[in-house]
Amino acid sequence: xxxxxxxxxxxxxxxxxxxxxxxxxxxxxxxxxxxxxxxxxxxxxxxxxxxxxxxxxxxxxxxxxxxxxxxxxxxxxxxxxxxxxxxxxxxxxxxxxxxxxxxxxxxxxxxxxxxxxxxxxxxxxxxxxxxxxxxxxxxxxxxxxxxxxxxxxxxxxxxxxxxxxxxxxxxxxxxxxxxxxxxxxxxxxxxxxxxxxxxxxxxxxxxxxxxxxxxxxxxxxxxxxxxxxxxxxxxxxxxxxxxxxxxxxxxx
Amino acid sequence: xxxxxxxxxxxxxxxxxxxxxxxxxxxxxxxxxxxxxxxxxxxxxxxxxxxxxxxxxxxxxxxxxxxxxxxxxxxxxxxxxxxxxxxxxxxxxxxxxxxxxxxxxxxxxxxxxxxxxxxxxxxxxxxxxxxxxxxxxxxxxxxxxxxxxxxxxxxxxxxxxxxxxxxxxxxxxxxxxxxxxxxxxxxxxxxxxxxxxxxxxxxxxxxxxxxxxxxxxxxxxxxxxxxxxxxxxxxxxxxxxxxxxxxxxxxxxxxxxxxxxxxxxxxxxxxxxxxxxxxxxxxxxxxxxxxxxxxxxxxxxxxxxxxxxxxxxxxxxxxxxxxxxxxxxxxxxxxxxxxxxxxxxxxxxxxxxxxxxxxxxxxxxxxxxxxxxxxxxxxxxxxxxxxxxxxxxxxxxxxxxxxxxxxxxxxxxxxxxxxxxxxxxxxxxxxxxxxxxxxxxxxxxxxxxxxxxxxxxxxxxxxxxxxxxxxxxxxxxxxxxxxxxxxxxxxxxxxxxxxxxxxxxxxxxxxxxxxxxxxxxxxxxxxxxxxxxxxxxxxxxxxxxxxxxxxxxxxxxxxxxxxxxxxxxxxxxxxxxxxxxxxxxxxxxxxxxxxxxxxxxxxxxxxxxxxxxxxxxxxxxxxxxxxxxxxxxxxxxx
Numbered sequence: 059x060x061x062x063x064x065x066x067x068x069x070x071x072x073x074x075x076x077x078x079x080x081x082x083x084x085x086x087x088x089x090x091x092x093x094x095x096x097x098x099x100x101x102x103x104x105x106x107x108x109x110x111x112x113x114x115x116x117x118x119x120x121x122x123x124x125x126x127x128x129x130x131x132x133x134x135x136x137x138x139x140x141x142x143x144x145x146x147x148x149x150x151x152x153x154x155x156x157x158x159x160x161x162x163x164x165x166x167x168x169x170x171x172x173x174x175x176x177x178x179x180x181x182x183x184x185x186x187x188x189x190x191x192x193x194x195x196x197x198x199x200x201x202x203x204x205x206x207x208x209x210x211x212x213x214x215x216x217x218x219x220x221x222x223x224x225x226x227x228x229x230x231x232x233x234x235x236x237x238x239x240x241x242x243x244x245x246x247x248x249x250x251x252x253x254x255x256x257x258x259x260x261x262x263x264x265x266x267x268x269x270x271x272x273x274x275x276x277x278x279x280x281x282x283x284x285x286x287x288x289x290x291x292x293x294x295x296x297x298x299x300x301x302x303x304x305x306x307x308x309x310x
Numbered sequence: 311x312x313x314x315x316x317x318x319x320x321x322x323x324x325x326x327x328x329x330x331x332x333x334x335x336x337x338x339x340x341x342x343x344x345x346x347x348x349x350x351x352x353x354x355x356x357x358x359x360x361x362x363x364x365x366x367x368x369x370x371x372x373x374x375x376x377x378x379x380x381x382x383x384x385x386x387x388x389x390x391x392x393x394x395x396x397x398x399x400x401x402x403x404x405x406x407x408x409x410x411x412x413x414x415x416x417x418x419x420x421x422x423x424x425x426x427x428x429x430x431x432x433x434x435x436x437x438x439x440x441x442x443x444x445x446x447x448x449x450x451x452x453x454x455x456x457x458x459x460x461x462x463x464x465x466x467x468x469x470x471x472x473x474x475x476x477x478x479x480x481x482x483x484x485x486x487x488x489x490x491x492x493x494x495x496x497x498x499x500x501x502x503x504x505x506x507x508x509x510x511x512x513x514x515x516x517x518x519x520x521x522x523x524x525x526x527x528x529x530x531x532x533x534x535x536x537x538x539x540x541x542x543x544x545x546x547x548x549x550x551x552x553x554x555x556x557x558x559x560x561x562x563x564x565x566x567x568x569x570x571x572x573x574x575x576x577x578x579x580x581x582x583x584x585x586x587x588x589x590x591x592x593x594x595x596x597x598x599x600x601x602x603x604x605x606x607x608x609x610x611x612x613x614x615x616x617x618x619x620x621x622x623x624x625x626x627x628x629x630x631x632x633x634x635x636x637x638x639x640x641x642x643x644x645x646x647x648x649x650x651x652x653x654x655x656x657x658x659x660x661x662x663x664x665x666x667x668x669x670x671x672x673x674x675x676x677x678x679x680x681x682x683x684x685x686x687x688x689x690x691x692x693x694x695x696x697x698x699x700x701x702x703x704x705x706x707x708x709x710x711x712x713x714x715x716x717x718x719x720x721x722x723x724x725x726x727x728x729x730x731x732x733x734x735x736x737x738x739x740x741x742x743x744x745x746x747x748x749x750x751x752x753x754x755x756x757x758x759x760x761x762x763x764x765x766x767x768x769x770x771x772x773x774x775x776x777x778x779x780x781x782x783x784x785x786x787x788x789x790x791x792x793x794x795x796x797x798x799x800x801x802x803x804x805x806x807x808x809x810x811x812x813x814x815x816x817x818x819x820x821x822x823x824x825x826x827x828x829x830x831x832x833x834x835x836x837x838x839x840x841x842x843x844x845x846x847x848x849x850x851x852x853x854x855x856x857x858x859x860x861x862x863x864x865x866x867x868x869x870x871x872x873x874x875x876x877x878x879x880x881x882x883x884x885x886x887x888x889x890x891x892x893x894x895x896x897x898x899x900x901x902x903x904x905x906x907x908x909x910x911x912x913x914x915x916x917x918x919x920x921x922x923x924x925x926x927x928x929x930x931x932x933x934x935x936x937x938x939x940x941x942x943x944x945x946x947x948x
Contacts, residue, residue, distance in 0.1 A: 070859070088696075089586050096588055100808040103852050103863065111862055113376065115549040117589045118690065120474055121380040142693050167520055168860045175497070178377055182489035186482035187441045191361040191759050192432070194439035198396060201450030211443040211468060214475060218379055242441050 059085045059150045063098070065110060066157035071167055077155070080110075087146035091134060092117060092124075094145055095156075112170035117141045119282060122217035125164075125172045125224075127157045132221035132280045139219060139282040159224035163231070163267045174220050176266040177234060184258035185238045187247050206244055213240035215283040222277035222285075228269030233277035235259045236289035243296050253310045256293060257300030313566065313918055313933040316720040317421045322939040323403075326425045329721070333764055334771035341366035344770055347514055347529040349501045349556055351378035353473075353751060354734025355535030356480035357758025363487035365763055370527060371484070371493055372516060374500040374551055374865075379481045382537055382549040383754060386473025387594035387687070389455060389465035390437075390751040392430040397454050401462040403427045408940060410749060413459040413639050414714070414742020415892035415908065416942050417572070419916075419935060421721060422739045429760040430752050434466055436759055440479040444468050457747035458595055459639040459947070465748045470594055470686045476751055480758070496527075500865065502796075504532065504560045504730065505789045511560075511730035512779045513786060515793045519865060522858040524797070526781040526790050530773055531729045533762065534560060535754075538713035538735040540573065542873045542880065543825075544817025546710035547579060547592040553869035554876045557717050557736050565725045566718035566918035566931060568738035570876070571884035574745055574893050575826055576711030577603075577643035580694055580704075581663040585814075590709040591694055593666070593687055595747040598636045600671035600680065601704070603627050603643070605664050609654035615665055615703050626650055634947040641744040641893045641906075642947060644708035648826045649904065651707075658705040665703035672700065708826065712750060714741040714893065715883075718918040718933070722765035723757060726918075729769055733757035738916065743892025797857050800867045805850035809863060812847045813870045816840065816877055824881050829897045833885040837878055844874040879919060879928065886930065889913045910942050 061082040068075025082098050089097070092114050099109035115123040119139045128134035134143040148154060156170065164172040202210075214237070222233035239256050242248035248255070271290050278287040303310050318329040336344070344367050348359040351373040359371040373381060393406040407427040411418055434452075438444065444466050445453045454463040468475040487493040498519040505513040505526065513528040539554035540546040561567045578593045604623045611618065626646055631638045638646070647664045650656060657663045672680050677700060681688070688699045695705070716738040723731050723739075734754040741749065823829075823836035847870070855861040890899040890906035891913070899907040908914075916933040 086584055086586060088583050090588070090694075093586050093588050096810065097586060100810055103808040103854055104806060106806075106854070108854055109863060111860055115375060115380055115551050116382065116385045117550060118385060118591050120471065121375075121382070121384050121549060122377075123375065123380050136693075137689070138693060142690075144693065144696075146696065171860065174376060178485070178488075178495075178497070181482070181485045186486040187439070188486060189439050189483075190364055191357075191436055191483070191763070194432070194435035197394070197434045197438040197444075197452055200438055202446055203450050204446045204448045207443050207446040207450075210441075211445075211475075214441075214443050214468075214478065215471065217474075218377065241443065245441050245443070247439055247441050 059087060059145060061085065061148065061151070062153040064153060064155045067110070067169055068166055069168065071165055075166065085145050087144070089145045090117070090141060091128065091143040091145065092141050110170065111168040114141055120217060122219035124219060125159045125174070126170055127159060127224065129155050132159055132224040133219065133282050137282065137284065139217065159220055161220070161223045161229040163229060164220055164224065176268070177218055177220060177231070179266060180231065180235060180259055180262045181238070183262035184251070184255040187242060188251060200246055202245060210241050210244045213237045213244070213285060213289050216285050217283050219282060221280045221282060223268055225276040225280040226269065227274055227276065228272060230271050230277070231263050231268040232271040232290045232293060233281060233285055233287065235263050236293035237285045239296055240289040240292045243292070252296060253300035253303050256296035257304065260293070260297045313718060313726060313931050314720060315419065315933060316722060317419070318721065322420060322424050325421050326428055330764055334767040336767050336770055338366050342368065344368065345370065345529040346531055346533065347527060348372070348533045348535060349514065350381065350535035350537060350736070351481070351484065352381035352383035352535060352537055352734060353477055353480055353754030354736070354758045355381065356477065356484045357755050358533055358535060358733055358762050359493055360480060360483035360487050361759050361763050362766070363492035369487070369493040370496065370529065372496045372499045372501060374498065374519060376498055378484055378495060378497065379478060381477060382552055383477045383751070384474050385549065386751055387470045387592065388457065388596040389467035389472045389748040390433065390476060391457065391464050391746070391748045392434045392466060392752065393427055393464060394431055394434060396452060397463045399462045401464050405462065406430060406464065409460050410740070410746060411742065411940055412945055413746035414744050415906065415945055416742065416910070416914070416937070417891050417935065418740055418742030420937055420939055425761065426740050426753060426756050429756045432760055433752060433755045437476060437479050440483060442468065442475045442479040455596055456599055456637060458598065458637045458643070459634070459746040467596065470596070470684060473751060476755065480755070501556045502559065502793045502868065503789050504563045505786050506563055506727065507779060507783060507785045510728045513781065515789050520860050522861065524790060524793055526786040528779045528781045528786065530779065531731060531766065531769060533731045533733055534717065534736050535733045535758070536736045538716065539876060540710045540713050542816065542877050543710040543820050544813050545582065545587060545590050545821070547576060547590050550589065553872065555869050555872045557732070558872045558876050560717060560725070560727070560730060562921050563727065564921065565727050565730055566920050567715070567879060568718035568916050568918045569715035569883065570880040570919070571824070571887060571894050572714035572743050572892065573710060574640060574712040574714060575644040575708045577640055577647055577708050578666060578706045579709035580691065581658055581707035583659065591690065592709070592711060593691060593704060593706060595640070597666060597684060597687060600683070601636065601666040601668050602670060603636055603664055603666055605650045605655040605657060607655070611655070615667070624655070631947045638947045639744060639746060645826060645895060647708055663705040663707045666706045667703035668699060669703070712745055714738065714743060714745055718916065722768045723762055724769055731762060731766070733762060743894055797864065797868070800851070800853050800864060800871065801857060803848060803851050803853065805852045807850045807852055809851060809853065809866045809870050812843060812851060813873065815843055816874060819843070820877055820880070824884050827895050827897050828884050830885065833881045836881045840874065840878045840881065847871065847874055882928070883917055883919065887913060887917060914942065
């Protein structure tokens, strides 16, 4: 198969970028999208041109390193991350647009590589249960009904890739934040810090410049881990409880 | 040189307790004065960095990924073992210990493995308290599944994403410590060399992968938690970025590399489809709880699987190993798959595949149950192959997955270089010649949460009162200079061949000659071929761009250059170990029915290799393995 790629090329964070046309030729349909880019890169290197910078690591959809927008869709067509997109999904001769995640809080570093450290700072503000290694009770002492454990797991499946914020017209990170808050706040172990966690993470998110949710659900549509937008409802509830609790000086 | 494993005295069951009772402690006020470098942020690195910071040490943690959460532990699927005996099926610390020693084909250290089994129970407690959402029963209790090489159900799991959930637990603990300012996190930063001051590991030289800046970092001790070297084979289940550079650089600074030939080939991966392929995808071993492995009895039988009647199928694992059946250990299952394919009965393109069939389980349990247990794996399989495993059996084939070898460490997890500690897959210590499923997560977290916090004091307590180590010391400047030279050398070859081409060639040599079956002649050929390939690399490789920028070709070139050296050591180790054990199968040494034949009289020892200079043969040191509690037996899973 052959494809005309329209690829975003950008030398560095502080230089302007633009779409460039690059041909991908002789591609097998069983090839993954990233393997297609590998083939193109090896050809560019052999021709003495600069290869396309793009990040990937596990290539099985779990590490969340991919940061590609394919034909306008963060993480590309179908479920899963961009590394799980296979060329058999495209038509021979098709023009494919490839660009990096677009969100003000994810500055572009080079070509298709973005800086997602904003997510790290949100996690550091409250995406954890404070506990001390060695002080845990026996695991069987905490009973968690299966439906609760399952719901927590659904939310915990978030791979932290940033597609949600990249897809959102408001560049909101609320699916990401909601996923962590839902995962931890549903569990008995997460209760002591539940309100504080929601408050701290939302404040950190605002500080990073992400917008808020206005119910587009674009995040849910692109999420490679199928995290449901209902986590945002849970986030809102816990956040309001957290703010009110602080405003009236209650004990969290 | 004598490799002293520093095994504590006393009976096996008492060693760890005795150790802790007598361990050197560092008081809280002094912990603040010690700086610890942790390289890697996977299960071992993140858990160590978080726990040491909780204890009060000043920690600097490095990862080459853009976030600590993306370390490759994230991709582990099936589960984590722990001797909890929640199922009341006869499990115990002793049984987990014995299964691990036996699974490793009696080539691991008794004391380390016993400690691992002991702390396995604390790991589950710890993870649950962090909020890891393990699978549960309706009553709220934790549930378990079985894994290879065990007859009990001791594996805890979170769907098919156990590694992800455990890593996110450790990462959340690490994030909390970063937020508190106790850990300085260095993302997108790759260690390129180890710095020794008066023979002690006192820092690293690392490259910022975004700016290209090469910089030194000083500390009182260095912990390498940098994972395994499976990517030396090019195609493996490892992530693209996994590499041997950190441990190889440490080796070239004097750290002993132990048992490099012990590599694990995982029996259930999606088969290779073409030469464009960049990685192989694992299908979790947990699938063998419900899937049955078979090939047609007839050679070259190309009927679709559903048309092959029951009596014309060979369920070879059930036939050969009736008591463990489809849950035979990985090395044995892989070799059996190879045998079946070598005998012309393989299925799929090129005959390099066997079936993993769920139809019986779907009939017995219903499609919903199977979907609940393995839904994401089936989806992944369909995505990659375009086939639904609900309707026809999966096609699987073995692939490189894990490496049991690694830097030599003593009981305290310290290498032969004072101050250099090695944790997780990067060390050699606990799995012998073959690792059992669901034990890698256990070891990574055991080392980070429970072992190193107790053993680090043994070294640090000897480091009071010396001059403060800073990066102004000439040792740092010199190492930095050497790293710069090496980077410039890669950039100045200016050939025309992409790095990937050399990596792929190296992989083919090793898969062919140092893979599932190894021979003296093949290994000798491999060594010669690797040498020639390495020469070509330094003449023909093309690394475009410059050093002071985000340059992925340069990153890859550095890693492949190290693999090209490391691959030779791996073959040399395989050549020297003239026996078969676990994942190391020397064709010359097998029983009449094709099982691994060990030679305990000569090889019940760790082979630790010491670097003696480029172009010179490394020196072999042996650490004899003495078994006090278990009887060296021939492994049988029949």
